[in-house]
Amino acid sequence: MKIEAKELSKVYGKGESQVMALNRVSFQIMPGDFISITGPSGSGKSTLLHLLSGLDEPTGGCLTYDGKEIYSFSDQERSAFRRRSIGFVFQQFHLLPVLTAQENILMPLLLDKKQPDETYLKQLSQMLGIDSRLSHLPHELSGGQQQRVAIARALIAKPDIIFADEPTGNLDTKSGREVMELLRAIHEKMGKTLVVITHDNRVAGMADRRFSIVDGVLTEVDER
Ligand code: ADP
Ligand code: MG
Numbered sequence: 001m002k003i004e005a006k007e008l009s010k011v012y013g014k015g016e017s018q019v020m021a022l023n024r025v026s027f028q029i030m031p032g033d034f035i036s037i038t039g040p041s042g043s044g045k046s047t048l049l050h051l052l053s054g055l056d057e058p059t060g061g062c063l064t065y066d067g068k069e070i071y072s073f074s075d076q077e078r079s080a081f082r083r084r085s086i087g088f089v090f091q092q093f094h095l096l097p098v099l100t101a102q103e104n105i106l107m108p109l110l111l112d113k114k115q116p117d118e119t120y121l122k123q124l125s126q127m128l129g130i131d132s133r134l135s136h137l138p139h140e141l142s143g144g145q146q147q148r149v150a151i152a153r154a155l156i157a158k159p160d161i162i163f164a165d166e167p168t169g170n171l172d173t174k175s176g177r178e179v180m181e182l183l184r185a186i187h188e189k190m191g192k193t194l195v196v197i198t199h200d201n202r203v204a205g206m207a208d209r210r211f212s213i214v215d216g217v218l219t220e221v222d223e224r
Pocket of ligand 2: 045046047
């Protein structure tokens with residue numbers, strides 16, 4: 001899917017305490033792109049990701065997926081669209097502690113009342129190296145394993161797009177590198193569009209297109 005943001009803005013609060021978290025962001029993400037977005041803390045990275053994925057609404061501008069304005073959808077339509085088209089990976093993993101790895105992975109399908117595809121689950125967990133960990137609870141797994149479970153959960157509904165917000169932020173260097181290599185493989189082999197938000201320049205450098213954001217203003221970084 002082609003994603004197009006036009007003059008996307010987000011203002012939080014009113015009057016004196018107003019914060020312009022995102023300032024007229026315009027850009028396009030083409031199907032199969034691998035994009036990184038870097039910026040200091042508070043620069044608007046998470047806000048941008050929330051708007052791009054339809055988790056939150058902008059105060060200005062518009063956002064289309066294949067030409068369809070997603071903020072014209074009802075809340076219900078928008079969450080259904082999100083469940084089917086977008087996978088999320090977060091810094092804090094966000095696994096449910098009382099569910100096993102497998103139950104966590106299958107959760108998005110449960111929410112969408114869909115049957116799990118056993119073959120695909122097996123394929124995913126092998127690719128992510130967690131096939132022997134599926135019956136474990138999150139606290140029985142290392143950080144890297146928990147993030148790989150979260151990646152499997154992000155992929156289980158076969159979305160076109162993966163949004164990752166600081167996916168290596170809670171991991172040691174080695175596990176972080178493994179997680180990024182896996183995300184890159186998912187982008188290359190499965191053809192998923194990948195948008196990674198990161199503090200880490202090495203992570204950002206793996207992307208095909210790099211953007212930076214400062215005070216809510218997004219600019220593409222020219223490599224040359
Ligand atoms: P980043 O992810 O780059 O650290 P954020 O997108 O979380 O930055 O935040 C951008 C700016 O918007 C910051 O100044 C932050 O304090 C502010 N902000 C974020 N979320 C809210 C909110 N829900 N209410 C008010 N201000 C917010
Ligand atoms: Mg953030």
